Amino acid sequence: MITLGSGLTDSQGHRKLSPVSPLLSAVSVLPAIIGFALAIFLPSGFSFTQNFPALRPFVAGVLVIGLASLALSIFVALFQILGWRAFSFWIDQDGDLRVRSGVLIRNERRVQLSRIQAVDVVQPLVARIFSMAVLVVEVAGQKDSRVTFRFLSLTDATEIRQTLLNLAAGTQTESTDTDSPVLFRLPSRDLALGLLLRTSTVLLFTATIAILIFSYVIEGWAGITFALVTGGVPILIVIVEFITFYGFTVYDSPDGLRLRYGLLKTENRTVPEGRVQAIDFIEPWLWRSHSWTRVAINIAGVGSSSQGSSGKNKETLLLPVATRSVADSIVARVLPNIDIAEIDWKVAPNRASKRSPIQWRNLAMGWSANSFAARRGRITRHLMIIPHARTQSVHITQGPWERALNLASLHVDTTPGPVSVVALHLDVDEAREALYGQAGRVNQGGGI
């Protein structure tokens, strides 16, 4: 039997999570527990003081809240211990991962290793203090398709991760973080500047300044609350994203690209080779002087609708900010054989300006022997690429306004994710020809 990691095992030889997990889980929810205790016991804390006038109200309050929090934490920890006792995982005879869990309702899950999309090691703040980590296994599927191992020691988690990836890939290559070559490291300055120069940030800041001037001229400082919102939101977004993507580094590894980032919570993500379905180069207006680009990707089974929008963003981002040449070289590793230079672009006709007056100049589509590409957007430019072999279906649509102008839009359907490949407002005959041509290329493209 294949062993997973080097941690605790039970009598059947099944792996257990780290024994400090219940405690860590309890500590993780401590802020919530204290908040709860404050809300429930603050009134009774005061009446307590009345019975013991010798104690000063503040001391009594702290004492009551502290005791209540402690009791609740112990309760949570006890509950977590039960969960910990019931949780075990192992590799079965067929070479698949089995996970057993559940106190009241027993649940045994079998994860087909060939279906694994990604194995991530995540370190939340509390876990990092104790050098513990959370292992997240992503499996292809729409709903409830991830298995979370909360918590394992960091070395154990990395070992298990490597074992699972090796088993999934059918290889036995040993690799550790230390010997993986760094392909790209994002300087903090570029990250901060890139986030500040995003179109939405700049627009909101401009709006803030306009509101401030306007409200000062018209009626003193009455508009200040509105300005606080328009000015505060982008600042908050920039800070949050800066913390999330701080120290963004791309490593080469045998099973794909490894991404590592985060200031408070270090995330380790692997973008498996051959799992990328479609790609989008996003270039905001003010990034163009640096020839910077953001790269979003669709990965099968990752970032589907069942996950929150914030998680969706993070898990489907290949690069937050990078120069175009760096982006191209990194994209080439996850999606080889796409030759953007080879593509013969077919642009939207001039009459498309009556449908999309701003972006029509950048509307175009094209294809090469093995991928389809489309461009759209004027202020924020998009360049979307999808290999024929990853194309699920193709369709054209035509709204009434497009019909009047004899235009149609060509959509190349991909798995759910941030990238949707669409060539807008093309000449009808060209769109139709491309549609049938694309269907032929998809059929020839064969399997994924």
Next chain:
Amino acid sequence: MNTDSAFYSNDDWIPVSEKLISARRLVVVLVAIPVIGIVIALWLIPAVPSFIAWIVAALGLVSFIWLWWLIGRRVRSYAYCERESDLLVTSGILFRRLVIVPYGRMQLVDVTAGPIDRAFGVTTVQIHTAAATTDAAIPGLVPEVAAAVRDRLAKRGESRAAGL
């Protein structure tokens, strides 16, 4: 300007059953009943001026006639075509659409029929791929035809399955 040619081709397009028109029109009739009830209620309540009831009745009648006509056109706009290696589905009048699904990319084929559809003897065949945006549904197929289409598609899909 006639752009119909963009959404059809010389292939053998099969229209869906006209029974779907009756099924969908029945839904409109069922919706119309509470509207008639509202109009009568407005008419009977003395506090409401009678012209309001008239306006509501007129709006209801106009939308009823419009929907009646629209359903006929919309159902006739549905057509599908099974080619050698892919399936074509076209639909829509105002917003036209033509989707091509290669057999190799089909993940599953659903055959569904609601109570009204069943009463009129029509079913919907829905083709799913790994993409949520594919949306290739053929409504208004006679159950025997739907079952035959499903079986053919499943067979073709199997022989060309590409997976993910």
